[in-house]
Amino acid sequence: MTAILLFFLLHWFLSLFFHSFFLHRYASHQMYTAKPFWEKTFYFLTWFVQGSSFLVPRAYAVMHRMHHAYSDTEQDPHSPHFFKDIWQMMMHTARIFSGFVTGKNVPDARFTKEYLPVWDKLDKFGHNNITRGFFVVGYIAFYYFFAPSWWWFLLLPVHFFIGPIQGAIVNWFGHKMGYRNYSIEDHSKNTTPWGVLLMGELFQNNHHKDQNNANFARKWFEFDLTFIIMRILHSLRIIKLKPLYLSQQQRQ
Template sequence: MAILVFFLAHWYLSLFMQSFFQHRYAAHRMFTMSRRWERIFFVLTYLWQGSSFLSPRSYALLHRMHHAYSDTERDPHSPHFSSNAFLMMWKTRTVYHDVLYGRSAAAERFAQGDYPEWTALDEFGNKWYSRVGWGIFYILFYVQFATGWWQYLLLPIHFSMGAVHGAIVNWSGHKYGYQNFDNHDKSRNSLFFDFLTGGELFQNNHHKLPSRVNFGVKWWELDPTYPVIWLLDKLAIIRLKKGNAADVAVVA
């Protein structure tokens, strides 16, 4: 039971920070927050992503490239230019490191917008000893609480949690599902209620309306991250930008 709780907690906490902080805040600036809260969420991103921590700045630039070049050869992670999900993940990793270490001239085109930066934490979170340290922590937790050998098969997912989330979203969200909009790309909505990736699998909606904080646009499309963002706005922890404060269904 402890292993299941730990796995689900890591899955959804890591997923929330990627969707809320790195995607909707860093890449798209759908809302604002104070410097203090930005630093708090920066630390939570590091803690909850652990060994698969992604620099919010690098994530933002990589994601802006994805929108600009969606499903073309210049897209950093289109499933239509990789023969399988693992090769797509490796390509994404390579582009991410080029962006992180300033080797991507293409990414600098998208560096003019605002995004959160914390150089010291970015550098530390991407060091090998930080990633290995988190990996050792996961292993020790399993040694202490695992009740069957098969539970250790979950460890590789812990090690690469952020990459697994990204692979699911980009592979499935650009191959499988339905379309509300013709975006001139292959983006799809894969689930009606995205319990798996917190709303990120409404890719077709998001590519049509990249500034909309609620990724569901039909009344029956449920984005579970949106109510949390709505609550954070009501608590004055963040401030939704004009046009994002109301949840209005869009009729395609």
């Protein structure tokens, strides 16, 4: 049981960290800069920890930029206010995402104007059913050898779709439930203490108020673990937070 719990928690939080740190705060918002070596390292680790649910960074970034531009309108790729349940929202988002990956959907030029990290070889390898299948087999094998009883296998779907599940939780609950620090046009909300389990991503109202601030926490009781790790990586000179974000943090 210990091995399964440890594996589940490691997979959840490592996937979540690179989702927030690399896909969201770097690919989508360019909140920090990184040398080519480190960008490739983060890119690879994002693929590895997301495994069977790898989200291609350029497609994710374009879709997320659309989300901010059209937040909670019918053009928003994943506003919960136009769907009966979270499943319908996920399927709608998946179709848009897949279209951007394959090139079937061509995004508006304003969403590709800023830098987009691209690693074609890894994208093709990671966004491939055979590759995804190997990860699925690996997850099942781990549970086969270490799960103390069959019902632990009910956790496997989370491993299979961990990236989209985390994104769906943030977009559904972050725009439906919680409190608001700021009165803005969309329905974004903050959710805490559950926000700790999403490493800062559920402070959606704070983020939508100022999408250029790398720290998603505002109040004393709000805790953005991803940003804290980013500050450590900045101090180690692995990444460089842009001066804009540092000055914003110092003013708070």
